[in-house]
Amino acid sequence: MNPKASSLILVTLFVFFISVNVESFDVTELLNRYPDLIGFNDLLTQTKIAESIANRRTITILAVDNSSLAGIQSRPIDEVQKILSDHVILDYYDMKKLRKLQKSVIVTTLYQTTGVAEKGQGFLNVTHMPGEQFVFGSAVKGAVPVAKLVKAVYAQPFNVSVLQVSQPIVAPGIGEVILPPPPPPYIPPPAQPPKSSTSSNKTADSPGSDEDEIDAPNEAPVEAPAPAPVDAPDEAPVSSPPAPTKEETPVAPASGASRVYEGLSFVVAAFVALVF
Template sequence: MELHQAAATLITLTLFLLPSTTNAHNISSILAKYPDFSTFNNYLTITLLAPEIYRRETITVCAVDNPAMDRFLSNGLTLGAIKNVLSLHVLLDYFDAEKLLLIPNGTAQSATLFQATGFSPDSSGFVQITNLNGGNVGFSPKDDSRAAPVAATFVKSVEAVPHNLSVIQISAALLSSAAKATAPVPAPTPAPAPSEVNFTVALWTHGCSAFAALLLASAAVEQTFEANSLTGLTVFCPSDEAMISFIPIFENLTVDGKQSLLEYHGMGFYKSLSSLRSTNGPASTLATDGATKQFRVNVQNDGNDVTVKTPMVTAKIVGTVLDKDPLAIFQLDKVLMPLELFSSPAPEAHAKAPKPSAPAPDAPAGSPADGPNRKSNGAAARFISSGVILSIGFAFLLQF
């Protein structure tokens, strides 16, 4: 438990140091505080809408309580239809209680995540908001350019981050015939096809949440992994324990260095565990330049054990997150360190004593040599010792 708490704090601080995450919305963590919304929260995770909400800067989530979700789920919809309907509950604008009651001319229309997917026909991806008699506010999904009868009413405000995130409760699910009929994602099966698997969610739920958080913090890296996950991808994800202890070193890298290190943990082709167990030799990574042999790893096997070696460190595969063509994800006990980013090997955990050239006690072991990739020890110390836990963090990554 102490490790998980430390992990949550370090991930929170790390991601808030990166500009792309300053406005991220941890909807899973917010709703986890309210048991009445547990079913709604679970389906945001199952349908992969939670990561979509995370990426948005200005958003309103219209949550429904467990009884309302039970009534909605009794319709027997496929997972794809459930996702589309729930995506109507995510408005791409900010509406708190005050703004809802002060809508100009008494009515407003908001785009939703369903509209943003491109699957919604005509204007069916919009929700109409109307001030009703007695100070009530109604919500109506639009179908075929016409407003449907009021499907739900405003109940209360749950939480709000002014002008960025508002979580409100509405009385019922916004059932839209267009959303129910348009279901690009098939119903769940015991073993979903790889194309249906969100690899970052798979990382979150299998002990690689710190690595997943860093991927989400870099849009370019995340896109590279996602694109390859459809055609062929092997990911070597460091365990949370390994990644968290490495974060101060990671923060000393340049932006390009961080991107290269993350891409160094992926190969742009599918390799099953059985294939890795019969493979010995160098392999290119997503960080490898096609014109050079840089950023390569060396895969070695010894019986059932498989190690991934770099000039800096030897990491062992300690678990399988996913192994189904075209996507394989394996957990490592260490972070892979490329020679191209680090000038001297990091001491192995079993080393009896530091070498004479080991870094000073207040510097992280294996940190980059002086140069453009190194920051002051004071910055790293401030990062580690900070006691401020920001209000929107990544504790939920360790709770799936």
């Protein structure tokens, strides 16, 4: 056999087997493994999007769980088909590839291939947020990114990836846009009591609040020692000169009246002596 012909047959068989593997991909069978995605899987079947997915070699499906489908399940089937077509990205994105995104990227969806998409309705904006968070939204000007990445569900590099998002993505002009729920109200933390600046409010077993404060010791304060008594002298100090004795007591000189009285007394005594 001609070598060229043999090579051509091998290439043909290789392409054939690849085509068979791609065509044998069944998204319905895949999503049936996940009970939380049964509702989304049913909508793919009803809108015949599952058939379109089976003919694709490289896709990423943005699935929505059962509890988040209420906003689109009651809409007309043709509107649901347009919405879900925007949940099929014509490229492969898993967690590893998403983490490599610097900030945001515009991706093409299955809805863009229908020929009826207008003003960017067939494109999605994928944004890498801080803290390993990712948000998906319509690329229509003014559209708000609404669907947060919940988790990676399935990956077959580099053909099929299934990512779960928080809610359906409705491009403006297709139908009523579903906005994300408002964030919970901010609850401030409870106010802390003011710290006391005096050490008297501290208990013995509670640690101090400031590192530069020193706790008082648990021992009782030591009183200052009393001064030592001074030894008394052997003799008491003399506060006044000693009292004079009887012999030493000075006699005050008599005054003039006293001398007259004494003279009269002497004369009277002498007169009495002479008479008697």
